[in-house]
């Protein structure tokens with residue numbers, strides 16, 4: 001990815017930008033002056049700065065599906081806006097995604113194709129207690145009513161807003177593709193077209209990149225400023241648990257490709273604020289919008305909701321985009337409340353997913369060697385065409401479930417129940433129970449689960465030489481990563497080598513792996529698997545060399561976060577609004593639906609309300 005030089009003339013220097021900043025915070029309750037970064041670091045980090053490095057009416061944290069719409073909406077209303085983004089480039093998980101977006105309530109395309117939907121229908125769908133997943137997960141029961149009402153009321157407007165800012169949707173009827181937990185009454189998944197800014201695909205290319213590169217260009221053209229490579233760590237408030245928010249502090253987080261000494265650069269630079277100092281304070285005269293994407297990448301934080309999700313589980317958008325709970329933690333430090341945690345604790349909607357890519361660390365997306373991220377990714381992985389050739393074992397070399405079983409259900413959508421009568425108690429009775437416990441078995445403690453966490457550890461796909469031509473695999477790097485893929489002439493030797501993986505804590509007992517494969521081969525001969533009732537038993541594993549490929553499930557979505565109200569204002573532990581603080585997307589609680597539809601809509605809502613806050617400086 002290169003720098004787009006055409007953008008440079010509008011780049012804003014620090015000096016230009018700071019002009020006029022520096023209003024005293026003391027009048028608002030901030031105390032002693034801060035003289036330098038070094039002094040700041042040693043003092044109370046929550047002490048309000050006397051002088052600010054930068055300022056804007058609205059400060060948006062994160063440039064993903066929540067942040068970009070929030071910034072554009074606030075800028076459209078005349079506010080000065082700065083986005084603080086930890087990464088070297090924009091988009092977050094949004095830049096990596098497939099581009100299907102779930103919107104409803106009567107979007108232009110729903111109307112064009114005669115699909116009946118309205119804000120009322122969507123609201124009732126998203127709060128329908130009677131819909132239950134096949135594994136018993138109630139998709140909508142724990143949704144916050146006010147948050148869903150606001151989403152339903154603004155969803156179609158968010159579609160129009162995206163179009164107005166250059167996003168192009170495919171002119172096809174909305175479908176159910178990826179519409180996980182977005183309600184049953186109407187199809188709500190819209191596809192975007194990649195309206196191609198040549199060479200701007202970034203780490204992935206395709207749908208989501210098409211949306212967020214387009215919104216980025218619109219934001220930059222409208223005058224939104226971007227402070228990239230800065231990670232927001234502190235939100236300043238008038239007093240620790242009272243008053244309005246005043247601004248943020250962010251630390252410098254440049255990223256370097258391995259062996260490089262020049263930081264990675266954003267594709268576009270128009271509006272970039274070029275700073276490299278260790279810390280920057282940014283005054284928010286009206287509001288702060290948190291769009292930091294949730295907590296899937298913070299092991300301790302995500303384990304609050306599901307203690308099983310230890311560090312072994314990698315992030316779906318890795319290594320481009322993290323979701324490290326920093327928005328939640330900074331807001332909680334000034335009194336904010338979490339909300340709707342059941343949506344994340346219960347087993348549903350693909351928050352953890354089994355993946356058909358094995359043998360590398362990042363197994364969600366298939367990275368090719370021409371990706372800018374490949375030096376971090378190191379290997380593309382092997383695509384599994386059929387599980388027929390594989391046996392999955394845990395960290396002690398034992399099978400734990402039928403290998404062909406899938407993840408927990410991904411969420412209900414149009415067509416899931418037929419008939420479906422909104423709110424009818426019979427809906428719950430119509431569901432055929434099917435627990436789909438592959439992930440539960442993978443997460444269960446086993447003989448290798450040791451103190452302090454008694455964690456389940458990695459999952460390994462074991463196969464033999466005969467599987468390779470069947471699956472049409474080329475096993476050599478960069479298809480496979482030497483730390484996530486092993487081979488040996490014997491199963492015993494293979495078990496010993498697996499210990500080189502950084503997440504494989506116990507030794508895998510060689511005798512276990514040998515016994516597992518011998519028993520499995522016996523099941524193939526007998527044509528039945530009494531242990532796990534795997535239906536297809538086609539191939540024995542007997543021809544050396546033998547292989548072990550990383551096949552551990554991946555963390556995908558976040559369904560809990562900060563408590564917000566209908567305006568996306570963040571609320572404290574007493575149910576009171578924290579004045580000037582907003583949040584949306586995966587960092588916000590109260591919504592169980594997958595994907596960027598709710599993020600874009602909440603960014604749109606938050607940006608629209610943020611500009612109504614009184615200015616303090």
Ligand SMILES: Cc1cc2nc3c(=O)[nH]c(=O)nc-3n(C[C@H](O)[C@H](O)[C@H](O)COP(=O)(O)OP(=O)(O)OC[C@H]3O[C@@H](n4cnc5c(N)ncnc54)[C@H](O)[C@@H]3O)c2cc1C
Pocket residue numbers: 061062063064065066067084085086087090091092093094095096097098099100101102178230231232233291292293294316317321322323324326327364365556584585586587594595596597599
């Ligand atoms: C591989 C993949 C495929 C997907 N496919 C789809 C799909 O097809 N359709 C769909 O609807 N959804 C899809 N999703 C989900 C969708 O992408 C997310 O729901 C969405 O991106 C979340 O948006 P967000 O704004 O909440 O956060 P994010 O997209 O995570 O963006 C958060 C941004 O904030 C930045 N940030 C975080 N902390 C800080 C901090 N402290 N300071 C400064 N910046 C910070 C991050 O760097 C990032 O840029 C997919 C997700 C993944 C991972």
